[in-house]
Amino acid sequence: MNIDLHKLTAALLYNPQDPILFNSGFFLYFFAALLLCYQFVHRSPRGRVWLFTLFSLYFFYKACGYYVGLVILAAIVDFNLSRWIYYSESRAKRNALLTFSIVVNLGLLFYFKYTDFFIGILNDLELGHFRPLKLLLPIGISFYTFENLSYTIDVYRRHFKPVDRFMDYLFFLSFFPKLMMGPIVRAADFIPQIDKPYHVTSEDISKGLYLIIAGLFKKVVISDYIYVNFVQYVFDDPSKHVGLECLMAVYGYAMVIYCDFSGYSDMAIGIARWIGFKIPPNFDSPYQSSSITEFWRRWHISLSSWLKDYLYIPLGGNRKGKTRQYINLMLTMLIGGFWHGANWNFIFWGGMHGLALAADKKRMEWEKRRQRPVSPAWRTVKKIGGILFTFHLVCFCWIFFKASSFSDAWTMLHQIFLNFDGGTWSAFYAGYSTVLWVMLLGYVLHFIPARTEERAVRGLQWLPSWSYVFILTGLIWAIIQVKTAQPVMPIYLQF
Template identity: 70%
Template sequence: MISVNELLSELLYDEKNPVLFNSGFFFYYFALFMMCYLLASRSKTARVWVYTVFSLYFFYKACGYYVGLVILSAIVDFNLSRWIYHSSDKKVKKSLLIFSILLNIGLLFYFKYTNFFIGIINDVTAGHIHPLSLILPIGISFYTFENLSYTIDVYRGEIKPVNNFMDYLFFLSFFPKLMMGPIVRAADFIPQISMPYRLTSEDIGKGMYLIMGGLFKKIIISDFIYQNFVQYIFDDPSKHTGLECLIGVYGYALVIYCDFSGYSDMALGIARWTGFKIPPNFDSPYQSSSITEFWRRWHISLSSWLRDYLYIPLGGNRKGKVRQYINLALTMLIGGFWHGASWNFIFWGAMHGSALAVDKVRIDWLKKRKTVITGWKATLFKIIGVLITFHFVCFCWVFFKAATFHDAWSLLHQVAYDFQPEIAMELYQGYTAVFWVMVLGFVLHFLPSRVEFSLEKFLGRVPVVGSVAIMVVFIWLLVQVKSTQPMIPIYFQF
């Protein structure tokens, strides 16, 4: 029988075991949450309090007392947005907005980039400034951008600020998306708070599909491929042949997609079961035939945020072609830096920004020539475009994943100069299960969307008892195949 001390240790924050959607603790937490939420479902105020308290506790279990930062930022931006809205002086409005931006960016900068710039100063001046003992609060990049979009939208007059502080704290702390996104905008979310809670068969089917699909992507595909193959390649690429390194890069492309989109899908599914619709964050990005299309399908909430709050304010395409290309490159450079305080991320962002600018030149050239490709040629060009885009994205993933530039170039060197295709059969025999899971992952990724819709409709028609049985069986199967130690999601570090 479990003792009081053991129970308390489970309920308190454990730095070594943060709460995850795919952890055993979360299933008990979510079951208790849903019971309380359903009991409070008839009252808007009760729903908000239950959801907010559970969300703050969830965040506490993930990062300890840094939960205070969410509450503090909610207090600050709730009040600043109201002052901005009620002020009639444009200069005061602008000053308050700048103050909000500086506070939010300053908080993010302090925790995420201080030691990075201390390192640069030490390198340039041969100084000996000691790095600070800072731990990056989980989710700070996501809720910082949500705060910024809220105050900016209020300043622009696109939304009215909320009158109830608990509504804003609920929006900011909403646990399904708090730690890894999607980056949800207040204009999309807050109006749903006052809507009556009704759960339809469509909500049940869609939510179940998203939760099960997300768990499958995360545990069966991402964790398995990473722990049994990809991590060995990237730990020291020089010890592996070029063929192993190339397959490792393909594997990582699946790992990061299934890891991040799996968590996003679970967030959308949980939200759907509790009466909230969050915009999708991924749309089969590796089916893209151009880098422009890729960024319309990958991490949609971030790319649209960068477009609306950075690219367009910089001038977008309104100040000439050259300025447009510079704005594209600069936006993606900053987007890369958002991911982490590392030259690798900056370089990754710069490559994508440059590719977007080049792709824009291509699109403009085709428009001027009024070139229209149809029939089998269009299909062929589509396939070629998908292959080129996928391999460019994979090339960039090397720098995104590698710990240093040296490791990235070491991997690329192995692919270029030590490929050794003759070991293919030996490699297959050693990693048969991994390669078949990779094949499964890519096949599922390229399935037509109508297959997904059909499965959602089927799950929506299953009675409640059947739905519970399906979830229980599915979770039991996951327990049989998942690793002993859950893998920390990749985007936790951002």
């Protein structure tokens, strides 16, 4: 009995080696307990808020331990600051309070995420000999920091009135499906749903089931398998692999990062739908984009729209001439790259996308001036060519995003362009045939038209409710058969 109690206590406490994830075994028990408790409070808006908030804070504790206190602290600070901003009649006071909110939020983010980065720069410039603090990055801090900032800024802009109850704001900030890896949800989209009567339609259930199934499949079956069995080996030391292997690893990583992040986002959105909340989509088949501008409308939509509304437009957007527009694009993408991590590779990755976006704006201006009619056939060719070019441009940038250093990135490119060795295809296929077929499956599923997904959701609506349990149980059993021995941490967990 003591042994069982010890195991139970250990399972309930935070374990840094085994944080809770949507695809972890403990999450099934967590979610089942939430749904069970929910039956007792689902008719009470206040009861739902307290239940979801407590479960969300516990979920975050299981993910990152006592760093859960940072979420509570951030909620306390911005709940009060936003109210003081809204009810203050002095513009100078409102400006000072907003500035203080931005400094506090970004200060916490910079302290944990970028302190060692700048210490390294100072040491490299021989401006001192400072010892790195080696701080652990709190999970999700980049996401809930941006949610805090958007809330306070929108209140400052008088876009909406701040909430009157602290628990409502803490609930919004800590809502567990989107807490660790987004999507970055705006308060204006989420908070109005809190006091609405609980109502889940058959479409919510079927759509939620579809998203959970699709997310689990993308994350565990496609992303984890490709990464563990192929991609990580090549990126760990590209000099040991010929260009053919390096190129296929780049294609593999493009699918890995998409299925990893979008899979987790799909699960978050699906779980939220099941408990009565709608979170905006975060991905829209980005590799179907025919231009880099379109790609950023489809990739990490919540971050792209945040950067546009709270950085690009305040910088001037396209309102101050073309040159200033290009500068604003570059600054926005550089900061977007820096948001991903304290690493020069991320900044370089953001800079390349900034240059690409500026060049794409120039291309669109040139095409608009020409205004020449084109045939449907040429339009199709142009569309396919645009998709292929954009995909390879994004893949080229992924090399710098994934590589641990510039040296590794340049080695990867050297192997691809100067040591391709296509004659090794037969041996390569023999060794990695399953990985290649899983990659192909991922790309085929990615390019399936959206209407096919809609038909699948409508088909699930006709199934009896008991069949959902059967489908999920079957999927979980299938995933257990193919999943990797050790769980693969989601890529965006580090951001």
